[in-house]
Amino acid sequence: MYSLTVQNLNVWYGKQQALKNIDVAFPERRISAIIGPSGCGKSTLLKSFNRLLELNEQVRIEGRVLLDGEDIYAPGVDVVAVRSRIGLLAQKPFPLPMSIFDNVAYGLRLQGRNKREIAEVVEAQLRAVGLWEEVKERLKAPATGLSGGQQQRLCLARTLAVRPEILLCDESTASLDPLSARGIEELLAALRGHYTIIMVTHDIDQARRLADYVVFMWLGELVEKAPAAEFFGAPRAELTQAYLARRIG
Amino acid sequence: MTREESLTLLTQAGAVQSGVTMQRRRLFDVAVGAGMRMLQWLVILLLLMMTATLSMRSLPILRQLELLRSHVWQPMAGRFGLAPFIAGSMAVTAVAMALATIPAILCGVYMAEYTSTRTRAWLKPLLDLLVGVPSVVYGLWGVLFVVPLIRDRIGPAVDATLGQMLPFFRQTNPSGYGVLAAGVVLALMTFPLIVAVTEEVMRSAPQQMRETLLALGATRWETTKCIVRHAALPGVMAAVVLGFSRAFGETLAVMMVVGNAPRAPTSIFDAAYPLPALIANNYSEMMSVPLYDSALMMAALFLLVVVLCFNVMARLVIHRLTRQL
Numbered sequence: 001m002y003s004l005t006v007q008n009l010n011v012w013y014g015k016q017q018a019l020k021n022i023d024v025a026f027p028e029r030r031i032s033a034i035i036g037p038s039g040c041g042k043s044t045l046l047k048s049f050n051r052l053l054e055l056n057e058q059v060r061i062e063g064r065v066l067l068d069g070e071d072i073y074a075p076g077v078d079v080v081a082v083r084s085r086i087g088l089l090a091q092k093p094f095p096l097p098m099s100i101f102d103n104v105a106y107g108l109r110l111q112g113r114n115k116r117e118i119a120e121v122v123e124a125q126l127r128a129v130g131l132w133e134e135v136k137e138r139l140k141a142p143a144t145g146l147s148g149g150q151q152q153r154l155c156l157a158r159t160l161a162v163r164p165e166i167l168l169c170d171e172s173t174a175s176l177d178p179l180s181a182r183g184i185e186e187l188l189a190a191l192r193g194h195y196t197i198i199m200v201t202h203d204i205d206q207a208r209r210l211a212d213y214v215v216f217m218w219l220g221e222l223v224e225k226a227p228a229a230e231f232f233g234a235p236r237a238e239l240t241q242a243y244l245a246r247r248i249g
Numbered sequence: 250m251t252r253e254e255s256l257t258l259l260t261q262a263g264a265v266q267s268g269v270t271m272q273r274r275r276l277f278d279v280a281v282g283a284g285m286r287m288l289q290w291l292v293i294l295l296l297l298m299m300t301a302t303l304s305m306r307s308l309p310i311l312r313q314l315e316l317l318r319s320h321v322w323q324p325m326a327g328r329f330g331l332a333p334f335i336a337g338s339m340a341v342t343a344v345a346m347a348l349a350t351i352p353a354i355l356c357g358v359y360m361a362e363y364t365s366t367r368t369r370a371w372l373k374p375l376l377d378l379l380v381g382v383p384s385v386v387y388g389l390w391g392v393l394f395v396v397p398l399i400r401d402r403i404g405p406a407v408d409a410t411l412g413q414m415l416p417f418f419r420q421t422n423p424s425g426y427g428v429l430a431a432g433v434v435l436a437l438m439t440f441p442l443i444v445a446v447t448e449e450v451m452r453s454a455p456q457q458m459r460e461t462l463l464a465l466g467a468t469r470w471e472t473t474k475c476i477v478r479h480a481a482l483p484g485v486m487a488a489v490v491l492g493f494s495r496a497f498g499e500t501l502a503v504m505m506v507v508g509n510a511p512r513a514p515t516s517i518f519d520a521a522y523p524l525p526a527l528i529a530n531n532y533s534e535m536m537s538v539p540l541y542d543s544a545l546m547m548a549a550l551f552l553l554v555v556v557l558c559f560n561v562m563a564r565l566v567i568h569r570l571t572r573q574l
Contacts, residue, residue, distance in 0.1 A: 052460055057366055084466025094457045097479045106475075107465040155461075162466055 009063035033211035087164035093151035095143030149180025337521030344432025357447025379441035388505035400425030450484030
């Protein structure tokens with residue numbers, strides 16, 4: 001369980017190819033970072049994992065993405081089931097336009113949990129992301145009133161409340177102030193060992209701090225993939241060396 | 250330009266401005282602002298003037314309120330009961346809104362959330378075209394198609410079933426011209442309007458909301474429902490109010506199919522006589538019947554006030570909804 005493998009994935013936006021022959025197996029219950037400069041296809045790759053990519057009608061996808069050994073693009077696959085097993089933490093925190101409580105409860109209600117259960121899980125999740133003490137007095141207040149960092153923590157609580165196996169983070173700290181970003185990073189680090197986390201980042205230092213496994217992309221191609229120690233210690237490809245030395249990108 | 254030259258350009262700080270140009274720009278800025286402010290006040294002034302004129306002209310009949318309170322319309326006898334016309338307007342609008350609102354909202358939601366970009370590309374202009382079709386065309390089509398349909402098919406069918414239980418559905422009028430015909434024509438007229446506005450409002454919901462909900466494992470319908478409830482509801486309300494205003498004030502198309510009989514309708518097949526039709530039909534033929542003119546002005550004032558009140562009420566509700574989001 002908790003494994004995600006990509007086999008020979010190709011993605012086109014119209015006539016332009018955004019991903020070329022991607023092959024990678026993400027280690028289970030570890031943090032993998034996909035790094036690379038803007039426009040290299042790392043967000044496209046991430047969005048292909050929960051089939052959000054196909055909301056764009058121009059997109060054509062070929063290849064396989066295996067979730068626990070089963071291709072999520074196979075005909076007859078239930079997209080909704082796939083998406084509820086793969087959580088997403090977006091780049092910009094997006095609280096749903098409802099109360100703090102309802103934000104976390106939304107996914108649980110979809111799953112048909114009963115009221116008591118929902119209240120318990122909401123509290124547990126808000127505690128887990130360190131938000132409970134700050135919001136317990138105003139659970140009914142609109143979530144949009146929270147600060148950016150609080151909003152992102154709320155989004156994390158909302159995502160984890162539905163118990164996904166895989167957590168996708170799309171530059172989830174990029175829009176936050178340094179302190180809030182550090183808070184989210186610490187939370188992600190604490191989740192290591194429980195979830196398979198795949199994060200996209202353009203911040204090499206963040207990848208260095210967090211990742212167990214690193215994937216480096218360049219112009220839609222996967223240049224190098226390796227365990228973090230190896231990747232940062234002895235990068236093999238010239239492009240990788242140049243990128244890590246910040247000569248390109 | 251060499252690289253050195255372009256670099257020297259970068260080092261010349263401070264905007265080079267002649268005082269005259271600056272002054273002219275500032276003057277222009279002030280003038281444009283003032284001009285637009287004036288136009289804005291003109292709009293408000295227009296509404297005030299309309300209300301004032303209608304109020305003043307309906308003052309004579311308001312002084313003799315007992316004339317209005319009558320339930321019959323006999324201008325020659327000095328009886329100006331507006332009640333049948335008010336009832337007619339309400340019946341026609343109610344039928345139209347009952348028929349159009351929910352299907353139109355669903356249709357707008359479908360267009361925004363379910364159709365492909367390509368389908369929308371030709372469906373949207375078509376819809377806008379329908380909004381712009383002149384009301385007389387709707388009226389004619391009502392006469393040629395809706396009225397016979399009601400007369401020959403819907404009337405007998407409804408009368409035989411629902412009509413046996415509820416007097417409201419009894420076919421009292423074999424001509425086909427009546428409340429239902431007008432309601433159907435108005436429903437057809439308001440339908441594209443509500444669809445268009447609903448679609449617009451739904452499309453303006455942030456894409457990230459859609460992605461967030463789907464990523465949480467919501468189905469398409471659950472996503473759509475959540476967007477309607479939590480992001481688009483005020484806009485959808487506005488769409489319905491717009492539809493109501495159009496239906497309540499529509500004159501020509503209604504006049505052509507409603508039968509124009511000054512009695513309060515008791516069945517949806519009854520002929521009726523809504524306020525706008527009353528004004529349009531009679532204003533040029535009042536001859537010199539005393540107070541006739543004033544009574545019609547009163548009818549117009551009533552129309553204006555109802556639409557105003559409805560809009561203000563809707564705005565209050567929308568404001569509250571927006572604040573809750």
